[in-house]
């Protein structure tokens with residue numbers, strides 16, 4: 001593809017503007033073949049091409065060419081936000097269309113027209129997620145809200161909905177918040193067990209640090225048991241993927257730079273993530289920072305050292321698990337692992353190496369679960385429609401445990417199991433490998 | 437439909453109002469952006485916004501919609517997945533699109549009699565995947581099979597690499613449920629026996645949405661072959677590759693597929709996600725597949741290899757296991773999209789010449805494209821002389837687009853002059869309707885027009901497609917008289 005050499009500084013220069021066309025050039029890869037239609041979860045729901053990758057790109061092009069205007073509230077706007085950024089279309093697209101990049105950019109541009117985001121949204125994205133202190137407060141508040149009478153009173157007074165419009169209606173989505181002692185920060189440096197093979201950096205993640213710390217503990221246990229010294233930093237506590245997807249490219253860039261600096265300080269050989277979404281985003285830092293002078297090579301370097309935990313263990317070799325786990329396990333492939341990072345065989349290989357574990361086939365394993373970052377909060381009906389379809393396939397697989405490697409998906413499936421009344425354990429593959 | 441996406445609808449249009457009342461709010465759209473997204477199908481050269489888009493979820497809903505449109509005299513264009521490459525599903529001015537994307541149920545599988553009843557929005561590859569558990573498959577395998585619908589396949593009489601042995605769609609559809617242009621529902625053919633009297637089922641297959649809308653069908657399934665072997669033979673010249681094909685066919689072997697890709701296609705594939713390890717230094721590669729019982733396959737495979745060697749093929753690759761086969765096919769199946777890397781737009785042509793004329797036709801295509809300064813690459817079903825010249829271009833460049841169209845026209849005329857015809861499998865649509873008089877005389881065209889009128893007296897079904905607009909105008913004129 002012929003891409004102009006000079007990219008604009010403005011993270012979301014208008015598609016139609018002279019400099020925005022450089023971003024827009026990515027959409028020109030689309031040859032309108034339609035091969036992406038059937039894999040798109042939103043097209044599967046509606047059968048409407050405006051909700052398909054091809055349709056979305058077509059509308060973006062029309063905006064760039066000035067054939068339509070990108071008004072907030074238009075179908076174009078709606079379809080931009082209906083997209084899950086699951087990237088399933090990228091896997092099947094023979095022309096190498098970069099849907100994620102296109103949607104992030106188009107959303108960024110749309111945000112400028114829609115005006116400033118709601119108080120709650122801005123607070124969540126810019127204050128809570130990047131800061132461990134705030135994350136902890138938010139988790140504490142959620143626990144108090146859902147487990148004590150205070151919540152009831154606030155709800156009755158309407159304060160909750162005033163702060164977070166529509167929040168009480170979404171209470172069923174609220175995840176279980178573990179007790180405080182189960183969400184302690186990990187130490188900044190963890191020594192390897194036995195001979196040291198090298199040092200890796202690890203990030204606990206924003207949501208996961210509060211809700212899924214047991215998975216983080218299992219991850220570092222496996223890493224240290226395999227001879228890796230593990231180095232961590234607290235802040236920024238978030239990679240910025242949620243920001244980029246929401247079109248807040250400016251802040252996403254800031255977070256990316258800070259994370260790069262922190263990573264460089266650790267002097268680690270690798271950067272390990274157990275969250276598919278974070279891994280995928282960090283591997284994309286170079287795209288995010290391509291126009292920032294002095295950052296491109298640093299972004300490329302961190303990307304080259306970034307590995308998903310499953311990818312890493314298979315690549316570098318690992319001690320197999322000793323104790324058997326006689327479980328029927330289905331593996332669901334997180335979008336941002338299989339489509340975002342093209343990592344598919346390794347997690348299955350890990351699972352298969354566990355004595356006694358039976359890996360059962362799962363239809364639709366590479367389809368999105370509907371979690372998609374903030375999507376399940378913002379487009380709950382669509383998200384649940386997608387989730388309920390997935391739960392049927394999971395039920396049909398006859399598994400006892402569903403293994404998947406992304407915090408958002410794990411929380412979504414726990415919700416799905418509750419909704420479907422299923423007695424199903426949802427785990428990260430690393431927890432199955434871990435013997436701690 | 438369980439989704440919250442509002443489909444804003446322009447209720448100013450009385451036809452839309454009635455459609456919404458009959459089918460529901462979520463089944464019709466007429467807003468600016470949705471209509472825009474439907475401007476074209478797989479052939480992006482021609483664009484036209486529809487008046488509305490309709491998504492029925494049953495035969496009855498198709499019929500109800502058609503009745504309303506018929507009453508208001510609104511032209512109708514059926515649409516499946518919109519992967520068609522001749523503009524068959526391109527909207528017509530002021531016309532409705534009826535898309536069958538929500539009718540994707542596999543209604544019945546009868547493994548004993550090897551047939552299945554399916555809705556026409558079922559995706560081709562989904563059917564084969566669904567019946568694989570019975571050791572069965574649906575034979576026609578267009579390269580777009582992961583996306584295109586069975587309805588679109590029926591309308592285009594779609595073929596695929598393996599149709600060289602198994603035959604195109606028409607040999608695999610037993611009966612059709614069809615909604616006619618006045619909304620009446622009718623059955624064509626029967627799953628139980630060959631039809632008595634006029635075989636309207638075969639007439640309908642390949643009619644490109646001009647005779648009605650197919651909503652359901654009984655289709656034939658075939659047992660999956662015991663074993664499959666695939667050979668990839670690189671040649672130093674296109675001529676040698678084509679001669680090898682002729683020699684294979686003449687030897688009496690019945691391969692399941694014989695495909696040729698030229699050097700420019702190979703280069704595009706190897707630069708894309710479909711990189712399959714095809715040799716970049718070959719002038720052409722030949723992809724041959726044989727299937728059946730082990731003894732037969734072993735013997736034919738050896739003979740094919742011998743013939744290829746005789747014509748100078750070097751480093752022949754061979755695949756028997758599923759993964760290796762998939763790799764060898766991956767490039768071929770992805771050739772179209774890989775061309776998308778070359779320029780923003782792609783024009784995929786489809787024409788046929790007698791097999792013996794393949795080298796001459798290919799030389800001519802290259803000469804024509806070079807003369808018009810357009811970028812061309814070729815891939816084709818060599819077994820039946822079905823060429824797919826691909827031309828990459830930038831649709832925003834008006835001059836280049838004009839040159840593409842001019843080159844296309846010369847290529848079509850050249851194929852006809854060599855004793856070939858307009859289309860092997862992509863259909864006529866709006867791309868080639870003006871060329872119909874090149875291959876048919878006035879008498880034949882007249883017979884076509886009469887036939888079409890018998891099904892669609894008001895000229896509402898996909899008007900302007902297949903037959904030149906001028907002829908359709910004559911039909912309208914004749915009707916007035």
Ligand SMILES: Cc1cc2nc3c(=O)[nH]c(=O)nc-3n(C[C@H](O)[C@H](O)[C@H](O)COP(=O)(O)OP(=O)(O)OC[C@H]3O[C@@H](n4cnc5c(N)ncnc54)[C@H](O)[C@@H]3O)c2cc1C
Nearest residue numbers: 516517518519520524578579585587588591595645650861
């Ligand atoms: C990458 C690529 C590869 C391809 N390879 C092949 C190939 O190998 N062989 C081949 O034959 N084609 C091929 N095609 C062309 C195309 O996929 C086929 O023509 C296919 O049959 C179209 O199916 P569709 O569902 O997309 O139909 P559409 O494009 O939506 O429609 C095609 C035509 O069928 C009509 N139609 C659709 N549904 C119905 C219905 N239910 N009732 C009546 N009329 C209907 C439409 O009006 C239109 O005229 C390829 C296309 C692409 C993009």
Ligand code: SF4
Nearest residue numbers: 030031033034036093
């Ligand atoms: S598969 Fe790729 S090239 Fe084809 S329509 Fe989809 S995005 Fe465009």
Ligand code: SF4
Nearest residue numbers: 040083084086087089
């Ligand atoms: S990213 Fe996912 S939801 Fe968005 S267009 Fe692609 S396949 Fe559809």
